Amino acid sequence: MRLLATAGILLLSLASSAQKKTPSVKPPLVSAITEADLKKDLFAMADDHFRGREAGTLDELRVSAWWADQMKAAGLKPAGDDGTWFQFFTMKRNRVSRASTLGISGRSLALWTDVLVAQTAPASISAPVVYAGTATKTELDALDLKGKAVAVQVSADQINMNISLPARRYPGFVQRKYAQDLLARGAVAIIFIADATGEASWSQVVPAMSRGSYNIEGEPGATVATRAPVLWVHGALGESLRSGATLNATIQVESFDYPSVNIVGRVEGTDRALKSEYVLFSSHQDHDGVRQPYGTDSIYNGADDNGTVSVALLAAARAFHKQPGRRSALFVWHGAEERGLLGSKWFSAHPTVRKESIVAVLNGDMIGRNNADSAALLGMQAPHRNSSDLVRMALEANNEGPRFRLDTLWDKPEHVEGWYFRSDHLPYARAGIPALMYTTLLHPDYHTPMDEAAAIDIRKLRRMTEWMYRTGWKVANAEKRPAADPGFKLER
Ligand SMILES: [Zn+2]
Incomplete structure (x- = not known):
């Protein structure tokens, strides 16, 4: 009897699998994602213990090694280089050397105190100064600037200061306003x-300016080229530049190589054909390290940025491990995002799986703050949208689960923050891979020591995690991979 019954069940199941062309897709295992896990992981990762996880420091390496342990415990398999959890890459750092000398009419200026050097490029220059003051474009036409150093009294007119971190970004906006023309x-x-405004921002810009610029091989700026120096002096020095002044500057640049690292794990898919394809979940483990204090705190723990998405990926990984999809899931925590998307630039150019096998990139940056019911999906609208299929899946996932009210302003090319261009999905989108960014947008604690775990809305974080996971689940199980839209072209 038992034998017969077993044979009968076997026949039945054979018959049913032959009838059905597409296997039925299980619902996503949303119950595997819990507030308790997210909270525990977040508080551990964004603890002072990791000293703000600055790229290129031992702190980033230490959090990355610890993170690999968490991935192993979550059931992931290593998918970095040579069977490890890691993909190391070399950051090129260039910085203005203390040996640089700068002076006006024989009076020497102390670097970072009397003078700021706003771009990291070597220069050797001795030139007369032309005082342009507040000259208009027409008035500038009357001045002969050829071969001269030009002194400009800057103003914030026509600069939109209603942005995040206005003090730190002021020199960049000033440069954009004046430099090309001069x-x-x-x-x-x-x-x-x-x-x-410049005086008020001075102490805010020195930490980043004196650190210099970071790049990876093959990126513009990795090797330093001589460029016209762009300097800042205090307002009090303006008078001495009015007539007959000379600028003498020997700017030396020193270069360093530092290691940074991407951390990579995977959950293998169940479908014999589709498991060689990957849905890639993306975060970054680095933040801004130890910098200028706010009050008594100088550790930039980056709980929202990007502790939230890092722990979201771990939660999604646990869910995929408990219930794998048809396609494989790849989880990448990128290093050195804060130094210019360096880890994602490196991984998208040197992926540890075949580039063509990455069917979608679901990146997140900061998903635990602001209004409990609102969120944004960047890459949702033209010209940032590079896959209508993927956008449709993400919107369906939102409707089936968390039902956030979606902001549409921050995804527009005219939005002053340019938020689309500031996280790790970008290099993948540029490489032609369907890519999206999940975010709950900026807040006043962004890139300050006040971005702490205690300020995260854990309930919202769980819902954002659910949204990313539900989207990934759809992608992993869809019959066809999301198509890339033809003619995708970003505005910059
Ligand atoms: Zn970030």
């Missing part, structure tokens, strides 16, 4: 004379 007129150096 250099086109033949100036060989620019001296910006600080206005009140």
Whole structure:
């Protein structure tokens, strides 16, 4: 009897699998994602113990090694280089050397105290100074700037200061406002004379400016080239630049190589054909390290940025491990995102799986703050949308689960923050891979020591995790991979 019954069941199941062309897809295992897990992982990762996880420091390496242990415990398999959890890459750091000398009319200026060097490029220059002051474009036409250093009294007019971290970003906006025009007129150096806004931002910009610039091989800026120096002096020095001044500057740049690392794990898919394809979940484990204090705190723990998404990926990995999809799932925590998306630039150019096998990238950056019911999906609208299929899946996933009210303004090319261009999905989108960014947007604690785990809305974080996971589950099980839209072209 038992034998017969077994044979009967076998026949039945054979018959049913022959009838059905597509296996039925299980519902996503949303119950595997819990607030308790997310909270525990977040508080551990964003603890002072890891000293803000700055890329290129032992702190980033230490959190990465610890993170690999968490991935192993979550049931992931290593998918980095040579069967390890890691993909190391070399960051190129260039910085203005303390040996640089700068002076005006024989008076020497102390680097970072009397003068800021706003770009990391070597220069050796001795040139007369032309005082342009607050000259308009037409008034500039009357001045001969060729071969001269031009001194400009800057102003915040026409600069939108209603942005995140305005003090730290002011020099960049000033440079964008003035520099091209002045250099086109033949100036060989620019001296910006600080206005009140510049004076207020001075101490805020020194930590990043003096650190220098970071790149990876093959990226512009990895090797330093001589460029016209762009300097800042205090307003009080403006008077001395009015007539007959000379600028003498020997700017030396020193270069360093530092290791950074991507951490990579996978859960293998169940479908014999489709498991060689991957849905890639993306976060970054680095943050800004130890910097200028706010009050008494100088450790930038980056709980929202990007502790939230890092622990979301781990939760999604646990869910995939308990219930794998048809396609495989790849989980990448990128290093050195804060230094210019370096880990994702490296991985997208040197993926540890075949590039063509990555069917979608679901990246997140900061998913645990602001209004409990709102969120944003960047890459949802033209010109940022590179896969209508993938956008449709993400919107369905939102409707079937968390039902966030979606912001649409931050995904527009005219939005002042340019948020789409500031996280790890970007290099993948540029490489033609369908890619999205999940975010709950900026807040006043962004890139300050106040971005702490205690300020995270854990309930919202769970719902955002559910949304990313539900999207990934759809992608992993869909009959056809999401198609890339033809003619995708970003505005910059
Ligand atoms: Zn971030």
